[in-house]
Amino acid sequence: MRKTVLQIGLAGFLLVTIFALITPGGVKRARFQTARIEINAQGYQPVNVRLRRGVRARVTFVRTTDLTCAKEIVLPDFNVRRALPLNQPVVVSFTPQKKGTFAFTCGMNMMRGQFIVR
């Protein structure tokens, strides 16, 4: 068994990394996908993040500024609310089960980004 990294690049969107398992029979099965979102003075970077349905996602949020109100991260559709200490990466894990767009927001629902699940 070997772990490989497949990278999917989509113009204007974050590079999402899919970690795949290659079985002895050569069948590729995605095990998890990762994304990294920085919260800086411009807001969420990137603000649109593509994910694949049915694959566990590990999304790292790292807040690098004190200039915005985004001191918490909320994923309402996935029952996630986490504090974002300055410069400390916070990994949120969830599995998107449905296609669609799913918001991530600050604690007051003012700053918004979205996961685009396909």
Ligand SMILES: [Cu+2]
């Ligand atoms: Cu806010």
